[in-house]
Amino acid sequence: MASIDLTPSQQTILTALTNLHRDSEAAVKGETIAKEIDRNPGTIRNQMQSLKALQLVKGVPGPKGGYKPTAAAYEALDIQELDQPASVPFFHDDDRVTDTNVAEIDLSNVHHPQKCRAEIHLRGSIRDFHEGDTVIVGPTPLSDLIVKGTVDGKDTTNNLLILNLKEIIAPAEQKE
Incomplete structure (x- = not known):
């Protein structure tokens, strides 16, 4: 097509x-x-x-x-519809969000200690997220990555939350 x-x-x-x-x-x-x-x-x-x-x-x-x-x-829209997509835990101001799934996490400016950002691409509504809200994503399947930050903006065209990152937690050792 x-x-x-x-x-x-x-x-x-x-x-x-x-x-x-x-x-x-x-x-x-x-x-x-x-x-x-x-x-x-x-x-x-x-x-x-x-x-x-x-x-x-x-x-x-x-x-x-x-x-x-x-x-x-x-x-x-380049959405791959999975029959059983893995659910990534997702929290908005300490409340678990269950009607939205995380499709993708993009990290930018990881080299810059004060300006590290994450773009969280969601399947579901982003209407109730506002600047300054706290968001925690993860642990992700496979890598157990956890991303914590505050909403810095949103892109409704692409259904993205832009987070100002506070912390990225990755497991200390690789799983076999």
């Missing part, structure tokens, strides 16, 4: 749709997407027309209707 270039708005809407659909597995109403990403429902409806034309979204008519992502939507 050829690569599809999505606008930031389309990417934000498609990401929200795939996350909301994953939570409920039912059709997702445009109003629900609008609320999730703080946009006007009319904007969502307009963007859905172009996403339908790209065959990334299908409309479901009726009172329980709304929108569902197609398999191509996951490919366009």
Whole structure:
């Protein structure tokens, strides 16, 4: 399949749709997407027309209707759907988050002691995270890595939390 270039708005809407659909597995109403990403429902409806034309979204008519992502939507967002993804423990201000899964952790500026950052790519809503909130991710499967920090920003287009790192804990010895 050829690569599809999505606008930031389309990417934000498609990401929200795939996350909301994953939570409920039912059709997702445009109003629900609008609320999730703080946009006007009319904007969502307009963007859905172009996403339908790209065959990334299908409309479901009726009172329980709304929108569902197609398999191509996951490919366009580069999401690999795992049947049983490993669950990475994730805490927000000391409370375990259970409706969100960590997809990826990217570390940047690890060479700089005061400016080390982590980008936490999530599957699920990032709406309730705010600057200054404490986040702990891990231990990760396989490596047992634990990342602790505070939210420095968020990227709703890519469903990322940007953390100002306070601590990275890695096991002292390699597992055989």
